[in-house]
Amino acid sequence: MTKCVLGIDLGTSAVKVSAVDRTGNIIAQESFDYPLSQPQSGYSEQNPNDWVMSTTVAIVRLILDDHIDPNDIAGVSYSGQMHGLVLLDQDYHVLRPAILWNDTRTTAEREEIERIMGDEFVRITGNRPLEGFTLPKLLWVKKHEPELWQQTAVFLTPKDYVRYRMTGQLGIDYSDATGTTLLDIHTNEWSTEICDRLGIPENILPPLLHSDDQTGTITAEYAEFSGLSQATKVFAGGADNACGALGAGILRPEVVLSSIGTSGVILKYEDQPTDAYHGQVQMEDHVVNDAYYSMGVTLAAGYSLSWFKKTFGSDVTFDQMVAGAAESGIGAKGLLFTPYIVGERTPYADANVRGSFIGVDATQNRGDFTRAVIEGVTFSFRDLLEIYRQAGAQFQQVVAIGGGAKNPLWLQIQADVFNVPVQKLANEQGPGLGAAMIAAVGLGWYPDYQACSDQFVHVDKVYQPIPANVERYNQIYQLYHEVYPQTKSLTHALQALK
Numbered sequence: 001m002t003k004c005v006l007g008i009d010l011g012t013s014a015v016k017v018s019a020v021d022r023t024g025n026i027i028a029q030e031s032f033d034y035p036l037s038q039p040q041s042g043y044s045e046q047n048p049n050d051w052v053m054s055t056t057v058a059i060v061r062l063i064l065d066d067h068i069d070p071n072d073i074a075g076v077s078y079s080g081q082m083h084g085l086v087l088l089d090q091d092y093h094v095l096r097p098a099i100l101w102n103d104t105r106t107t108a109e110r111e112e113i114e115r116i117m118g119d120e121f122v123r124i125t126g127n128r129p130l131e132g133f134t135l136p137k138l139l140w141v142k143k144h145e146p147e148l149w150q151q152t153a154v155f156l157t158p159k160d161y162v163r164y165r166m167t168g169q170l171g172i173d174y175s176d177a178t179g180t181t182l183l184d185i186h187t188n189e190w191s192t193e194i195c196d197r198l199g200i201p202e203n204i205l206p207p208l209l210h211s212d213d214q215t216g217t218i219t220a221e222y223a224e225f226s227g228l229s230q231a232t233k234v235f236a237g238g239a240d241n242a243c244g245a246l247g248a249g250i251l252r253p254e255v256v257l258s259s260i261g262t263s264g265v266i267l268k269y270e271d272q273p274t275d276a277y278h279g280q281v282q283m284e285d286h287v288v289n290d291a292y293y294s295m296g297v298t299l300a301a302g303y304s305l306s307w308f309k310k311t312f313g314s315d316v317t318f319d320q321m322v323a324g325a326a327e328s329g330i331g332a333k334g335l336l337f338t339p340y341i342v343g344e345r346t347p348y349a350d351a352n353v354r355g356s357f358i359g360v361d362a363t364q365n366r367g368d369f370t371r372a373v374i375e376g377v378t379f380s381f382r383d384l385l386e387i388y389r390q391a392g393a394q395f396q397q398v399v400a401i402g403g404g405a406k407n408p409l410w411l412q413i414q415a416d417v418f419n420v421p422v423q424k425l426a427n428e429q430g431p432g433l434g435a436a437m438i439a440a441v442g443l444g445w446y447p448d449y450q451a452c453s454d455q456f457v458h459v460d461k462v463y464q465p466i467p468a469n470v471e472r473y474n475q476i477y478q479l480y481h482e483v484y485p486q487t488k489s490l491t492h493a494l495q496a497l498k
């Protein structure tokens with residue numbers, strides 16, 4: 001009879017559901033993949049029903065295969081991929097595939113927001129308008145699919161849709177609401193000014209929730225479908241990066257988060273929204289009430305490696321492929337990769353740039369290319385860290401999470417490229433653990449997130465920078481930094497010729 005909570009991490013590649021006991025031990029874990037659809041270059045969509053089905057399969061497996069008693073599941077909460085647009089009609093049926101955070105079809109809408117609102121938009125939301133956010137996606141549907149727009153009763157972000165299907169209640173938490181760029185980050189209310197000036201009807205905005213607000217219990221229908229108990233309490237949850245930060249114990253500004261999921265993120269806790277970074281990074285509400293975070297985002301971090309594996313290494317596992325990279329050496333025998341394979345967000349807000357391999361040589365093999373991909377993604381993280389360093393931030397530690405943090409080689413490369421010690425957590429399920437912590441605090445198991453973090457979050461190992469490697473990577477990083485300005489117009493022209 002071990003009471004537990006479920007942390008549901010709705011990622012871009014898969015959903016991972018973790019059953020966590022009161023002391024923070026993960027007692028069981030299940031995951032289930034779903035596809036990403038790219039009907040055109042720059043488009044990125046998923047079927048919201050796939051999220052619900054996959055989440056349900058993972059929960060059923062926890063109950064049937066891992067023998068978690070549904071009556072012991074005291075609470076459930078969520079971590080979700082951010083910014084994705086789910087449109088619902090008046091019967092709350094899904095109107096079209098969800099348009100995801102890494103979909104860059106909305107350059108014209110981004111420009112329209114800039115033209116109409118100028119700096120006022122940054123002042124209200126804390127963010128420059130970027131293709132990936134929810135607001136430009138709404139404007140795109142309004143312009144390109146007017147018949148669906150007419151039928152839209154409400155929109156949700158991804159994890160809010162899964163929660164709606166489990167509880168029958170609509171809502172969005174503040175950390176995902178800032179990610180829509182329709183929220184005034186200073187008042188934490190939907191911005192009437194943005195809605196009025198850009199023609200978004202306020203009645204399609206979902207109700208706002210705190211992450212640890214209880215949003216009902218499991219419906220009878222979903223209980224029958226999944227095996228969960230109707231008595232299980234459901235808490236709102238938060239954006240995956242906010243939950244990842246919570247699950248990694250990022251509750252103060254001196255420790256920075258590095259997350260290698262499908263996207264890549266360097267994230268810093270902020271007490272207040274700040275313009276210290278001149279709009280170069282995103283500013284978001286944390287899942288912790290009255291706290292904030294800033295982050296820079298590499299669009300294709302783990303995605304660069306999974307694209308490379310799918311295209312050139314479908315015969316090997318991730319571990320086998322990364323073993324090839326270990327046999328290469330620092331600098332991948334003169335090969336440099338830039339990870340702009342779906343465009344980029346930070347530091348270059350450029351939907352049309354594309355990636356490159358520079359320095360291809362007949363002596364290189366697949367291991368060298370894998371190494372170049374891993375190093376290139378890590379250099380893009382270094383670009384993000386440099387934004388913070390230029391604003392005067394100094395970090396004693398980087399905490400690494402995400403699928404990419406499973407690998408010791410990549411963790412050491414992070415330490416060497418950043419020249420900062422990199423911590424690997426005892427459990428690298430950052431966002432899922434954060435979601436479980438929200439449920440634990442929501443249930444009153446802990447008085448606050450710090451107390452919960454003290455119990456739940458533990459460092460497993462610290463990777464120290466190796467001075468000789470740091471020096472070599474510093475030299476290569478200088479060259480990496482030249483690739484964007486020197487290839488930008490070439491890749492733009494190639495895009496136009498496609």
Ligand SMILES: Nc1ncnc2c1ncn2[C@@H]1O[C@H](COP(=O)(O)OP(=O)(O)O)[C@@H](O)[C@H]1O
Nearest residue numbers: 011012013261262302303305318402403404407
């Ligand atoms: N063994 C591994 N070594 C290195 N990277 C890995 C490994 N397994 C998965 N990955 C990377 O992790 C990424 C998925 O990370 P994850 O945090 O699960 O993402 P998401 O939350 O976006 O679904 C993949 O894109 C892949 O590149």
Ligand SMILES: O=C(CO)[C@@H](O)[C@H](O)COP(=O)(O)O
Nearest residue numbers: 011012081082101261262263
């Ligand atoms: O767009 C962002 C953050 O602004 C992404 O970080 C998404 O939140 C997706 O996250 P992962 O699936 O890569 O964890």
